[in-house]
Amino acid sequence: MKYQNQLKSLSWAAIALGMSYPAYSQTSLKSAYQKDFLIGTALGTSHIEERNETANLLIKREFNAITPENIMKSEVIHPEINRYNFDPADKFVEYGQKNNMYIVGHTLVWHSQLPRFVSKINSPDSVRLFMTEHIKTVAGRYAGKINSWDVVNEALNEDGTLRKSVFLNKLGEGYIKEAFELAAKADPKAALYYNDYNIEQPAKRKGAIDIIKKLQASGTKIDGVGIQGHWSINTLNLKVIEDAIVEFSQLGIKVAFTELDLTVLPNPWDLRGADVNQNFEGSPKMNPYTAGLPDSVQVTLAQKYEDLFKLFLKHKDKISRVTFWGVNDGHSWLNGFPIRGRTNYPLLFDREFKPKLAYKSVLELKSAK
Ligand code: XIL
Numbered sequence: 001m002k003y004q005n006q007l008k009s010l011s012w013a014a015i016a017l018g019m020s021y022p023a024y025s026q027t028s029l030k031s032a033y034q035k036d037f038l039i040g041t042a043l044g045t046s047h048i049e050e051r052n053e054t055a056n057l058l059i060k061r062e063f064n065a066i067t068p069e070n071i072m073k074s075e076v077i078h079p080e081i082n083r084y085n086f087d088p089a090d091k092f093v094e095y096g097q098k099n100n101m102y103i104v105g106h107t108l109v110w111h112s113q114l115p116r117f118v119s120k121i122n123s124p125d126s127v128r129l130f131m132t133e134h135i136k137t138v139a140g141r142y143a144g145k146i147n148s149w150d151v152v153n154e155a156l157n158e159d160g161t162l163r164k165s166v167f168l169n170k171l172g173e174g175y176i177k178e179a180f181e182l183a184a185k186a187d188p189k190a191a192l193y194y195n196d197y198n199i200e201q202p203a204k205r206k207g208a209i210d211i212i213k214k215l216q217a218s219g220t221k222i223d224g225v226g227i228q229g230h231w232s233i234n235t236l237n238l239k240v241i242e243d244a245i246v247e248f249s250q251l252g253i254k255v256a257f258t259e260l261d262l263t264v265l266p267n268p269w270d271l272r273g274a275d276v277n278q279n280f281e282g283s284p285k286m287n288p289y290t291a292g293l294p295d296s297v298q299v300t301l302a303q304k305y306e307d308l309f310k311l312f313l314k315h316k317d318k319i320s321r322v323t324f325w326g327v328n329d330g331h332s333w334l335n336g337f338p339i340r341g342r343t344n345y346p347l348l349f350d351r352e353f354k355p356k357l358a359y360k361s362v363l364e365l366k367s368a369k
Contacts, residue, residue, distance in 0.1 A: 064100075069106075234266075238307055241311060259325040327349065
């Protein structure tokens, strides 16, 4: 109700009428939340190269932490067995340093976006050599510059068992400990995180807790857990998120929300009985907001973000960082995943880089105090 009224209020109208972004807000996310946790964003190549002045101003003004969306993944940074492509990552790190930002490395060991040569590797020894050289070289190059590494990404299945990745298949479950040890050796100062999606959900959470406890029991350094936070306005479950924050932090580690976005579109897996492999591309039912986001959905999105940040603030002593997965709606990967070619609205800034009602709701949680 509150937002229904605000939607009609003057300031909102000013945004809708195209009032320019800096004129609208006297504060920013990073300054409002300065005493609580870092506020981050994921950067693509165009951001790192500062191609769009509006985007650049917005990033510097609103965020104090950055994660590379793709350019530190092994397929990009390590395309051939003996060749690394450091240029984009060097620029990313320079961008963070020059703007005094907290710099996150994403990610060292992941089953996805691997270089092609890895699929041709057969022997366990060769997989171990790839992983070892990769971590030593990449984490070593940025040692002292990267503040935090997502060391292992998405090692779990939904039921909490370990995902049968090339690393698990060839090296056994000890690969996780090996990866963390290699990262700690290559960059002793970086905070080391285990990162995954849906690990707030009980079964998968149990799997993550297992991983963390085993690392701790063997004296391996792990500083935090990253809950990705790819959620939906239709199914957001604050209770499980709160339980996860509390349980993870009881292990003596920090919790970060590393890839936050809230889809407003239907997901294929929400449709009961729908075949996930069915082709939904081009279906208007799955892409309802091509002409703009209806006010009612804008309001729901703002309300969900408010609920979420209220919860984050309640547990701010346990949370190190909240990072959005992208700068603005136009940039979000959710326009292309899980169905290509859709128009999604999952972030706090719209396609013109203007703050949405959700931005206001997140900021006002702080100014209300
Ligand atoms: C996504 C990127 O946003 C896309 O541009 C890319 O095509 C695929 O990967 N979990 C992760 C992120 O850890 O690295 C993924 O990023 C989103 C899911």
